Amino acid sequence: MSFQKKNIPLDLVTALASSRDWHETMGKIGKPLFLAYETYRGIDFSKEFFTEATLQEADLSESCLQEVDAVRALANGIRLNDAVLHSSNWTKAEMEEAEVSRVQAHHAIFAKAMLRNALFRKADLTKSDFSQAICIGADFSGACLSESNFSKAILDDVNFQGADLSGAIFDGCHLSKNTKISNAYGIKKIKCTYAFLSGERLDGIDAKLYLEGDLNIENQFK
Numbered sequence: 001m002s003f004q005k006k007n008i009p010l011d012l013v014t015a016l017a018s019s020r021d022w023h024e025t026m027g028k029i030g031k032p033l034f035l036a037y038e039t040y041r042g043i044d045f046s047k048e049f050f051t052e053a054t055l056q057e058a059d060l061s062e063s064c065l066q067e068v069d070a071v072r073a074l075a076n077g078i079r080l081n082d083a084v085l086h087s088s089n090w091t092k093a094e095m096e097e098a099e100v101s102r103v104q105a106h107h108a109i110f111a112k113a114m115l116r117n118a119l120f121r122k123a124d125l126t127k128s129d130f131s132q133a134i135c136i137g138a139d140f141s142g143a144c145l146s147e148s149n150f151s152k153a154i155l156d157d158v159n160f161q162g163a164d165l166s167g168a169i170f171d172g173c174h175l176s177k178n179t180k181i182s183n184a185y186g187i188k189k190i191k192c193t194y195a196f197l198s199g200e201r202l203d204g205i206d207a208k209l210y211l212e213g214d215l216n217i218e219n220q221f222k
Helices: 010-024 204-211
Strands: 173-175 194-197 200-203
Touching: 194 204, 200 204
Parallel strands: 173 194
Antiparallel strands: 194 200
């Protein structure tokens, strides 16, 4: 996939420069990036500063956002399908109903992000960080989540069907009975010392057995 670095619209070049200045001067010069409702597909945004940017419903599909700093970005409804997000940082970003399917995102950080109803279908999220993220209703079906970190994440009603969870960390995560995980791959290689299921704590082997689909939880709390 090739990305456009040349012939970027002048208004976008100016906005990116202003955002860079704002980040580097700690807000004394420039302003955060504002791309809400805009469409910029196939653009090379690598290493740009999206810190506290407004990206609501922006379409950046097929773009390169490698090593982008998007900490605390407001990005509800953003479309990033087929984009490259390797080592990008979305810590504390608001990404409700974001479309992040089929992305290449090794080592991406979504820690403490709001990911309610976000779509990560068939995404390659190897070694990505979702610790303490709110993932209620998120769809990771068919995604590669090998060695990813979901420690203390809220995973109510999340769809992991067909996902690769080999080596993924689920310590302290919050699950619901509607979390679809039993049909994922690599579940016996999940790392989990404790978890919460609908508010009930599961320790040690019980947490592992539940994630592997081998614990009859209906009988566990009778």
